Amino acid sequence: EVQLVESGGGLVQPGGSLRLSCAASGFTFSSYAMHWVRQAPGKGLEYVSAISSNGGSTYYANSVKGRFTISRDNSKNTLYLQMGSLRAEDMAVYYCARDYDPNWGVYGYFDLWGRGTLVTVSS
Amino acid sequence: QSVLTQPPSASGTPGQRVTISCSGSSSNIGSNYVYWYQQLPGTAPKLLIYRNNQRPSGVPDRFSGSKSGTSASLAISGLRSEDEADYYCAAWDDSLSGHYVFGTGTKVTVL
Numbered sequence: 263e264v265q266l267v268e269s270g271g272g273l274v275q276p277g278g279s280l281r282l283s284c285a286a287s288g289f290t291f292s293s294y295a296m297h298w299v300r301q302a303p304g305k306g307l308e309y310v311s312a313i314s315s316n317g318g319s320t321y322y323a324n325s326v327k328g329r330f331t332i333s334r335d336n337s338k339n340t341l342y343l344q345m346g347s348l349r350a351e352d353m354a355v356y357y358c359a360r361d362y363d364p365n366w367g368v369y370g371y372f373d374l375w376g377r378g379t380l381v382t383v384s385s
Numbered sequence: 386q387s388v389l390t391q392p393p394s395a396s397g398t399p400g401q402r403v404t405i406s407c408s409g410s411s412s413n414i415g416s417n418y419v420y421w422y423q424q425l426p427g428t429a430p431k432l433l434i435y436r437n438n439q440r441p442s443g444v445p446d447r448f449s450g451s452k453s454g455t456s457a458s459l460a461i462s463g464l465r466s467e468d469e470a471d472y473y474c475a476a477w478d479d480s481l482s483g484h485y486v487f488g489t490g491t492k493v494t495v496l
Contacts, residue, residue, distance in 0.1 A: 306490040375429040
């Protein structure tokens with residue numbers, strides 16, 4: 263079955279760190295760019311980060327730049343998001359999503375989504 | 386914050402046609418493809434329309450997308466109870482070295 267499964271969410275204190283994982287199965291993971299999109303409780307979708315199929319190119323939204331790091335291990339079919347200096351406004355469900363294209367950019371879009379993992383930032 | 390503006394809500398009775406608008410600018414909708422995502426209650430988003438008006442396999446032809454200038458629309462014809470969901474438009478934005486942007490989202494209610 264073609265799917266993405268996120269894990270690693272949980273409760274973290276402000277200023278803390280957390281690493282999210284997204285396990286891919288049923289398709290050739292190394293052929294696709296991947297993304298993280300988040301959704302705060304009761305709010306809309308917010309784009310977070312992207313990584314190309316070979317990991318050579320990344321993108322970060324201004325809201326997370328310098329605090330989050332996206333990476334991937336194509337040998338393990340897994341996408342990661344290392345989150346640091348967490349703030350209350352980072353609290354959200356984090357979705358990983360597959361890009362139609364090997365390189366994120368103008369021609370890409372999100373054709374497969376995981377179910378998400380909830381990150382709660384609170385003291 | 387979202388740079389694509391959608392109405393917060395839309396509604397219709399079963400069988401009716403509902404249209405959702407998405408307003409952007411020359412740096413996003415005006416020069417790039419528009420995508421639509423459906424998010425059923427308590428679930429992850431799902432691709433509904435890609436490249437302005439293309440439907441992925443499995444999406445009913447009751448859903449259609451269009452684009453004109455710096456605006457786009459999603460139409461749902463023959464509205465059904467299972468269409469009750471949040472709908473988001475999205476596009477690539479050429480500003481600031483390029484990035485993806487989502488719409489503010491529209492909650493569709495089937496009366």
